[in-house]
Amino acid sequence: MVPKDNLLTFEFLSLCFITFAAVCNVSVFYNFHLYLQGIGLSGKEAGFIIGLYSLSAMVLYVTTSQFIRLDKTINCMSAGIMLVVGCGVSYLYAEQFWALVIVRIINGMGMFLVMASCMVMLVAIIPQKKSGLAFSLYSVALLLPYSIMPAVSEVLMPLIHKPTIIYMLTACLLLPAAFLVVSLRTRVRNRFLDQEKKREGVLCKHAERKNLLSKPILAILLVNGIYFIIFSSLFYLFEGFAVEKGMKNPGFFFTTQMGVMIAIRLLVGRIFDIFSKVSLVAIALVLTGAGFVLLRVMPNQTWMLPIAVLFGLGMGLCVPPLNSLMYLNTRPQFRGYNANMMMLVLHLGSFMGSFFGSWVIDFGGYDQFLTIAAVIAVGAAGFFLVVNPAKGISIGIIDS
Secondary structure (H helix, E strand, O other): OOOOOOOOOHHHHHHHHHHHHHHHHHHHHHHHHHHHHHOOOOHHHHHHHHHHHHHHHHHHHHHHHHHOOHHHHHHHHHHHHHHHHHHHHHOOOOOOHHHHHHHHHHHHHHHHHHHHHHHHHHHHHOOHHHHHHHHHHHHHHHHHHHHHHHHHHHHHHHHOOOOHHHHHHHHOOHHHHHHHHHHHHHHHHHHHHHHHHHHHOOOOOOOHHHHHHOHHHHHHHHHHHHHHHHHHHHHHHHHHHHHHHOOOOOHHHHHHHHHHHHHHHHHOOOHHHHOOHHHHHHHHHHHHHHHHHHHHHOOOHHHHHHHHHHHHHHHHHHHHHHHHHHHHHOOHHHHHHHHHHHHHHHHHHHHHHHHHHHHHHHHHHHHHHHHHHHHHHHHHHHHHHHHOHHHHHHHHHHOO
16 A cells, blocks of 8 residues: 555656646647737737637636536546647647637636646645645646747657647647546545545535635735746746847746756755745745846846846745645645636736736836836745745644
8 A cells, every 4th residue: 555645656646747748738839829820810819819728727717616526537637638639639620710719718628627637636645744845746747848848849840831730749648648547537536535525524605715715825826826927927028128138049048947947846846845835935036036136237148047047946946835835724625626726826827927017018118027026026025924824734734
């Protein structure tokens, strides 16, 4: 029998692979905007179609997350995989505006079913004493596709005549994941479902949403949203900043940053269970704020990669302890729902980041944007230290 505190179980590793394969089907669309314009759509139409994926996922996270329980995750995950694979094939044929609208909406629905189910199952199977390490390793599965898929696409593009073939092939990565889902069905039912039903039996009449009103939960969600707003604004707007500053090869900035983030979570993931999670989040936000300040004052391009390392340290340290704090502050019967609210905030922050950054840049230029982003990051660190969600952790531990 697998020890209770063992993290690297078949279930955990399977969820990591399923998540990796699913997120590959998001990151492979990094060139989708250019493709859509190439088939005759305007820039505005292309942007709308791209955004539909996130919008449809956000709507479902708000309206449907509370219905995805552990006993329903396998069926939801299977349905989601079928939808994503079907959409991957559909991109070969959908070239009209409304056809693409339908495919993107269904694609967002499929990804929601896969990712939301993975989160509900994840919080049910991870050992409480290793929650920080668990979210650290799981986040690697979320990050790796963004490092791998653009490079793989660049290698394959000369060999094919259009990127939709790559979209279809990437969707096929989920077919092996479907076999893992079948194996998970029996394992989850035997090991975790009875315990989950006992926990659900103590649910009061108030819906899961009421648990979001507690101060620690709201604080974690707010800081998580701030993190993804500044993360996505940097991601989407850095190339324009680099052009304005005359910097060459700005893509290496994100390659370096993402490499540091992944290295932290792979090599020193245990620090998220050893050190104060609140302090780690605050330190991460201060380092991120310092990165924005250094971008504003850097005299030449030689500073670019060292600053990317600083951003990698800051942004690499932030998310795992935030997710771990949410897990530990949440009563067991609400953990799946709250984990998906973290995913909702991720989508919302990513959606808002480009709008926030673009508005600030139009108003006051890149220097103004960098200054405001630094102030927001440092302000969020101070707020998190004052609120200190670690004070509420005993609730989640006692009820486990």
